[in-house]
Amino acid sequence: MGAQSVLGARFQIVPTHVTPDVIVIGGGVAGFSAATALAEAGAQVLLLEARPGLGGRATAFTDPGTGERVDNGQHILMGCYYDTLKLLARIGASDRVRWQAGLALTMVDERGHESVLKLPPMASPLHLLGGVLAWDALSWFERMSILRVGAALTPRGPGTGVAVVPGGQNFSSASRESVREWLVRHGQAPRLCELFWEPLALAALNQSIDQAAASYFVTILAQMFGPDSTAAALVMPAVPLDELYAEPARAWLEARGHEVRVNAPVKVEVVADRVTGVRVRGEHLAAPWVISTVPWHGLGALFESPPQSLAMTIANATALGSLPIVTVNLWFDRPVMHESLIGLPGRAFQWVFDRRAIIGGASSHLSMISSGAEAIVAMSNDELIALALADVRAALPAARIASVRKGLAVREKRSTFSLAPDAPARPQAETGIAGFLLAGDWIDTGLPATIESAAVSGHRAAALVVQGLPAPSRTSPHHQ
Numbered sequence: 001m002g003a004q005s006v007l008g009a010r011f012q013i014v015p016t017h018v019t020p021d022v023i024v025i026g027g028g029v030a031g032f033s034a035a036t037a038l039a040e041a042g043a044q045v046l047l048l049e050a051r052p053g054l055g056g057r058a059t060a061f062t063d064p065g066t067g068e069r070v071d072n073g074q075h076i077l078m079g080c081y082y083d084t085l086k087l088l089a090r091i092g093a094s095d096r097v098r099w100q101a102g103l104a105l106t107m108v109d110e111r112g113h114e115s116v117l118k119l120p121p122m123a124s125p126l127h128l129l130g131g132v133l134a135w136d137a138l139s140w141f142e143r144m145s146i147l148r149v150g151a152a153l154t155p156r157g158p159g160t161g162v163a164v165v166p167g168g169q170n171f172s173s174a175s176r177e178s179v180r181e182w183l184v185r186h187g188q189a190p191r192l193c194e195l196f197w198e199p200l201a202l203a204a205l206n207q208s209i210d211q212a213a214a215s216y217f218v219t220i221l222a223q224m225f226g227p228d229s230t231a232a233a234l235v236m237p238a239v240p241l242d243e244l245y246a247e248p249a250r251a252w253l254e255a256r257g258h259e260v261r262v263n264a265p266v267k268v269e270v271v272a273d274r275v276t277g278v279r280v281r282g283e284h285l286a287a288p289w290v291i292s293t294v295p296w297h298g299l300g301a302l303f304e305s306p307p308q309s310l311a312m313t314i315a316n317a318t319a320l321g322s323l324p325i326v327t328v329n330l331w332f333d334r335p336v337m338h339e340s341l342i343g344l345p346g347r348a349f350q351w352v353f354d355r356r357a358i359i360g361g362a363s364s365h366l367s368m369i370s371s372g373a374e375a376i377v378a379m380s381n382d383e384l385i386a387l388a389l390a391d392v393r394a395a396l397p398a399a400r401i402a403s404v405r406k407g408l409a410v411r412e413k414r415s416t417f418s419l420a421p422d423a424p425a426r427p428q429a430e431t432g433i434a435g436f437l438l439a440g441d442w443i444d445t446g447l448p449a450t451i452e453s454a455a456v457s458g459h460r461a462a463a464l465v466v467q468g469l470p471a472p473s474r475t476s477p478h479h480q
């Protein structure tokens with residue numbers, strides 16, 4: 001008997017509006033990864049999202065001024081986002097991203113010097129070494145320091161959450177070393193840090209290299225520069241973010257008889273340490289399994305009265321710090337850059353993206369990203385727009401003579417969670433409540449707060465429902 005028929009026997013497909021096998025809370029990457037994997041395995045799924053729109057922290061809105069769909073913040077995927085790419089393939093959305101064949105980054109430093117870091121077509125991690133050794137932004141001495149990092153990276157494989165560094169230094173979440181301390185320990189030249197490591201770490205971790213734990217950065221490096229030479233490729237969404245995965249996933253689920261509800265804020269119902277279902281605006285919805293994908297700061301509010309067995313998990317989640325990302329969108333009266341993205345190391349806005357090159361359209365719309373944006377998040381809209389404009393005009397000569405038609409600042413104050421060495425522990429998927437599982441980017445995947453961490457967590461929770469946990473008592477009619 002094949003796997004599908006085994007699962008088909010366990011979960012009988014039934015029409016919508018009947019008791020589901022699994023309720024998934026949250027319509028972001030983790031929620032749709034879990035829901036679609038479960039649906040594929042034969043479970044009947046109900047996904048509930050509190051907001052009117054889908055996508056969670058990776059979403060888009062319509063700008064009233066231009067009528068354009070604007071992302072809540074430019075997102076980049078990478079070739080090593082294996083679970084994310086699996087989700088996109090499952091829902092038929094693989095063509096909604098554009099792959100950049102190898103990593104090629106144009107960087108403009110604080111003095112206005114432009115250079116290109118291009119990884120040559122060599123086996124990984126030789127392509128990183130070859131790229132940096134050929135990078136004319138650095139002196140020979142500065143370039144040579146990369147060899148020490150290249151020699152140090154030995155990946156244990158994607159999704160393991162642990163990178164192994166020869167020389168006896170294995171990293172786990174227990175390591176207290178910061179990214180900067182790790183870079184110094186590996187003899188990285190200050191200018192290589194300023195031009196490459198710091199912008200890369202900020203983009204990957206959304207936290208200053210003085211605060212973020214090295215273990216996360218080393219895990220990312222081990223995946224990017226591991227044996228898979230496509231792992232470091234940039235994979236850019238070619239459509240507004242909600243159309244990348246959330247809307248296709250909703251359509252995919254509904255076409256297969258599953259249900260997705262928006263405007264559905266959930267409270268989880270628990271009796272004697274066993275989940276019985278959820279309550280949405282007074283309506284009780286029964287299910288033997290409930291998967292929460294709400295962010296760390298939303299876990300406590302899922303319960304009218306938090307169960308004692310979740311007290312520590314909720315306390316840790318509530319204590320986990322949040323970090324902002326600020327995006328300023330600028331519409332110019334003419335094109336001002338030729339590349340899809342340019343790095344602006346040392347500036348408040350570290351990356352500038354040309355939306356015209358990424359998703360098409362006629363207008364010269366730049367999206368400028370400030371990661372780890374604690375220092376500027378409290379500024380007014382006008383101040384943020386002026387700061388972004390000053391950064392882009394200092395770096396791109398064409399922007400100096402172009403007029404700005406419109407500026408729009410977007411603050412995501414709780415974009416990611418803290419990766420500091422002393423941050424509270426991240427939870428596992430299983431909880432002390434039978435039938436209640438946790439997913440979301442902040443679950444202990446070993447990865448920073450990324451789309452990939454969310455996808456890994458969703459798939460992990462789905463796998464536990466399908467294969468692993470001792471089954472709680474079935475309450476749905478079609479299981480009796």
Ligand SMILES: Cc1cc2nc3c(=O)[nH]c(=O)nc-3n(C[C@H](O)[C@H](O)[C@H](O)COP(=O)(O)OP(=O)(O)OC[C@H]3O[C@@H](n4cnc5c(N)ncnc54)[C@H](O)[C@@H]3O)c2cc1C
Pocket residue numbers: 025026027028029030031048049050051054055056057058072073074075076077264265266267293294295298301302325327412414415416439440441442449450451452454
């Ligand atoms: C500006 C910005 C830029 C980013 N850039 C990148 C990038 O370049 N690359 C990258 O990999 N990652 C990036 N990230 C991080 C990435 O967006 C997140 O890691 C990922 O989207 C998290 O997905 P999730 O499903 O875990 O959580 P979320 O997207 O937060 O989804 C949780 C959902 O649960 C819903 N919810 C909460 N409470 C309830 C309730 N009681 N009932 C029902 N629903 C509820 C929420 O409304 C939300 O839709 C960025 C994030 C931001 C904000």
